[in-house]
Amino acid sequence: MNILVTGGAGYIGSHMCKRLAEHGHRIAVIDDLSTGHEQAVRWGEFHRGDVGDGEFLDRVFERFRPEAVLHFAAKSIVAESVADPALYYRTNVAGSLRLIERVRKTPGCVFVLSSTAAIFGRPQAERIDETHPCAPINAYGRSKLMVENILAEYWAAYRLPSVSLRYFNAAGADASGAIGEAHTPETHLIPRILEAALGRAEPVRVFGADYDTRDGTCIRDYIHVDDLCQAHLDGLEYLRAHPGCHAFNLGNGRGFTVREVLDAATRVVGRRLAYQIGERRPGDPAMLVADAARAQQILHWRPAHPQLETLIESAWRWHRQRAF
Numbered sequence: 001m002n003i004l005v006t007g008g009a010g011y012i013g014s015h016m017c018k019r020l021a022e023h024g025h026r027i028a029v030i031d032d033l034s035t036g037h038e039q040a041v042r043w044g045e046f047h048r049g050d051v052g053d054g055e056f057l058d059r060v061f062e063r064f065r066p067e068a069v070l071h072f073a074a075k076s077i078v079a080e081s082v083a084d085p086a087l088y089y090r091t092n093v094a095g096s097l098r099l100i101e102r103v104r105k106t107p108g109c110v111f112v113l114s115s116t117a118a119i120f121g122r123p124q125a126e127r128i129d130e131t132h133p134c135a136p137i138n139a140y141g142r143s144k145l146m147v148e149n150i151l152a153e154y155w156a157a158y159r160l161p162s163v164s165l166r167y168f169n170a171a172g173a174d175a176s177g178a179i180g181e182a183h184t185p186e187t188h189l190i191p192r193i194l195e196a197a198l199g200r201a202e203p204v205r206v207f208g209a210d211y212d213t214r215d216g217t218c219i220r221d222y223i224h225v226d227d228l229c230q231a232h233l234d235g236l237e238y239l240r241a242h243p244g245c246h247a248f249n250l251g252n253g254r255g256f257t258v259r260e261v262l263d264a265a266t267r268v269v270g271r272r273l274a275y276q277i278g279e280r281r282p283g284d285p286a287m288l289v290a291d292a293a294r295a296q297q298i299l300h301w302r303p304a305h306p307q308l309e310t311l312i313e314s315a316w317r318w319h320r321q322r323a324f
């Protein structure tokens, strides 16, 4: 297939491109390099530009003729979305709408959205399945939910087939060590721990150790980036057989506390890692864990790397030798 990957210079998008190339697909990447890295674009043709630029999209679509668009490009830092919601609505909503409109004008083209657990807001259950109420508590979550809603209406009105994949906490890196997680600033726990272990960042601050969890620190569901890529392949296959508007929660269904992640990282790195206990951050739920049974039943998707240590080992390989 001809597959257009927006945000293909970013963390998850670059892993997706590698996987698509391994499966023999033709790839084009759109990325404005606002948070991504040109060195991560190693598979397929690269078009530098903004997903919100209609004329740019026209040029890429006319040349490449995509049969599927995997839309990773977005702003995705919760605190930034609170401080600058305009950036989030402009990029994540207006930009996505421009792209979806272009897909609508491309007969036979299907759309896959990188969505997020942030669309759910405060968890009302131990594990979050697709029936959980969507009540996002920040502009990031709201922006992604708006795009999901647009996709539902575009299926109902125009028959534009789509899948929204709600990732929980993406983590890990490609086994080669050639690509990996490289955000600036880095807000995610595992890369922050590993960069601190390498002396390239301050010791990690644990935001709150007084939560009602087994050791007082927050519980999150870490899902390997390769497993997320597999879910995209499964989602595309499903979409071709069952055109519609679909949504799946993607996680391991098992949560780890911040202290458990630190302990696992200590075992991987082979030495004790310093950290500080800080205040809780506003809006951080104690526990955020996916119920991914629907993806397992319908897409036949199973995480292949559910073990925390394996996941951290893959990230460690990347961080020790990272090229960008």
Ligand SMILES: NC(=O)c1ccc[n+]([C@@H]2O[C@H](COP(=O)([O-])OP(=O)(O)OC[C@H]3O[C@@H](n4cnc5c(N)ncnc54)[C@H](O)[C@@H]3O)[C@@H](O)[C@H]2O)c1
Residues within 6 Å of the ligand: 006, 007, 008, 009, 010, 011, 012, 013, 030, 031, 032, 033, 034, 035, 036, 037, 049, 050, 051, 052, 071, 072, 073, 074, 075, 076, 091, 095, 114, 115, 116, 117, 166, 167, 168, 169, 170, 171, 182, 183
């Ligand atoms: N990393 C996670 O844990 C996680 C969890 C849930 C959802 N997501 C979603 O997955 C997607 C990818 O996340 P990531 O961690 O790889 O982020 P990332 O920042 O590494 O990648 C995003 C890419 O999009 C590009 N981009 C941003 N705005 C653009 C624009 N207007 N036009 C063109 N390109 C643009 C950036 O340059 C970057 O390369 C995002 O949509 C994010 O919301 C990520």
